[in-house]
Amino acid sequence: MGQGHAATIEYDVVVLGAGPVGENVADRARAAGLSTAIVESELIGGECSYWACMPSKALLRPVIARADARRVPGLRQSVQGPLDAAAVLAHRDYYTNHWKDDGQAGWLDSIGVRVHRGHGRLDGPKRVTVTSPERERHVLVARKAVAVCTGSRAVLPDLPGLAGARAWTSREATSADHVPERLAVVGGGVVGTEMAAAWQGLGSRVTLLARGDGLLPRMEPFAGELVAEGLREAGADVRTGTDVTSVVRRGDTVTLTLGDGSLVEADEVLMATGRAPRTDDLGLESVGFEDGSWLTTDDSCRVAGTDWLYAVGDVNHRALLTHQGKYQARIAGAAIAARAAGVPLLETDPWGAHAATADHRAVPQVVFTDPEVAAVGPTLAEAEAAGRRVRAVDHDMGAVAGAGLYAHGYRGQARMLVDLDTETVIGATFVGPGAGELLHAATVAVTAEVPVERLWHAVPAYPTISEIWLRLLETYRG
Known part of the structure; x- marks a missing residue:
């Protein structure tokens, strides 16, 4: 079929983007009996499966496991050697299915979702034009809804020399097939x-350059401080308050010039300097929006000013996290199905099946560094800026018996944020080895608005790190 002739196919729902978010929207729509198509220009499974969550954690897990083992008396001497980097990279490749998407494509087929491979662009209301890799064109017409689930992409700053420096983004950092001897990382975020942490643990000499005064600027300040301390102890050179003014590659060496005139040389440079919505060249201008923009939605993820267009996951800029995007996808899928069936949505019910309430008050996130950082809800600064009367309750996590058993010399910090008007927990941050597994209890407490007095009756098992909850409550009561 040539480019000049485009076949038209009708579906109830057309989903743009087959990452975890798009897959979940399609699954919910199809389960409700709606005919559903999904369009993907790359690999089915998206960024998370191949260049983000899964490969990054596969790289980090042995690094963190070794660090934890070195804190256990009797085990420390057995894990003093270097990691087998080749085995770690091979394990990472296993978790990405060697960048093949047969399994995920098969799953979509098994639930009755039609996959269209190629680049999809909106072409007016409820119309999507798909150009396949072979340059064939199809027009997909959605009777009920189109869902934009195309995610986000790395943003490279406008720096002299960067265009020719072959800089890594998060994609290259998670899929690299070798360990660079020297790695410069620009950016102090997640x-x-x-x-x-991953590449220092695998054998690189890492220099981390952060513009701000500390790392992880969107979290509690002590989180960034403890992570910086952990990276330095692992051998990384961590510099904050540092601007990069140029990046130039000459042969195998990349030279970064800093704001103070000093130079940093490396074999590879990772630019971890932010994300932008993957909505460029999406045809948004054909339906009244600007290509390349974030899309503003209501709590059902329907784009403002439309009755058929949904934006789910990173593209709506609510929370750039896979688990939150999947949560939104369940909400959006239910809303699309309800509206298609003519069922009225309870728009005023903040905890109904069609409202992404947790996107506002209980967004959990784990940073898998050493130490781990786990947080949910606002920081103290964010809560105070919003005008809330709050009290931050802090406690040394290393003072808990279970923490000392988990790791000799355990270092960490916990903060519980209490709204003084409602006497409920609205946020929590834990920093320390194994802290990520503490987070869901905090997420439940924040989401359910559990009164502090009731939390006294949720007894943590002894001796576990979860006993930090009891210490926080004791500190709050005074």
């Missing part, structure tokens, strides 16, 4: 700190 991607920068996690990849610095």
Whole structure:
């Protein structure tokens, strides 16, 4: 079929983007009996499966496991050697299915979702034009809804020399097939700190350059301080308050010039400097929006000013996290199905089946560094800026018996944020080895608005790190 002739196919729902978010929207729509198509220009499974969550954690897990083992008396001497980097990379490749998507494509087929491979663009209301890799064109017409689930992409800053420096983004950092001897990481956020931890642990000499005064600027200040301390102890050179003014590659060496005129040389440079919505060249202008923009939605993920267009996951800029995107996808899928069936949505019910309430008050996140950082809800600064009367309750996690058993010399910090008007927990941050597994209890407490007095009756098992909850409550009561 040539480019000049485009076949038209009708579906109830058309989903743009077959990452975890798009897959979940399609699954919910199909389960409700709606004919559903999904369009993907790359690999089915998306960024999370191949260049983000899964490969990054596969790289980090042995690094963190070795660090934990070195804190256990009797085990420490057995894990002093270097990691088998080749085995770690091979394990990472296993978790990405060697960048093949047969299994995920098969799953979509098994639930009755039609996959269209190629680049999809909106072409007016409820119309999507798909151009296949072979340059064939199809027009997909959605009777009920189109869902944009195309995610986000790395943003490279406008720096002299960067265009020719062959810089890594998060994609190259998670899929690299060798361990660079020297790695410069520009950016002190989640991607920068996690990849610095991973590659330092695998044998690189890492230099981390952060513009701000500390790392992880969107979290409690003590989180960034403890992560910086952990990276330095692992051998990384961590510099904050540092601007990069140029990046130039000459042969195998990349030279970064800093704001103070000093130079950093490396074999590879990772630019971890932010994300942008993957909505460029999406045809948004054909339906009244600007290509390349974030899309504003209501709590059912329907785009403002439309009755058929949904934006789910990163593209709506609510929370750039896979688990939150999947949560939104369940909400959006239910809303699309309800509206298609003519069932009225309870728009005023913040906890109904069609409202992404947790996107506002209980967004959990784990940073898989050493130490781990786990947080949910606002930080103290965010809560105070919003005008809330709050009290931050802090406690040394290393003072808990279970923490000392988990790791000799355990270092960590916990903060519980209490709204003084409602006497409920609205946020929590835990920093320390194994802290990520503490987070869901905090997420439940924040989401359910559990009164502090009731939390006294949720007894943590002894001796576990979860006993930190009892210490926080004791500190709050005074």
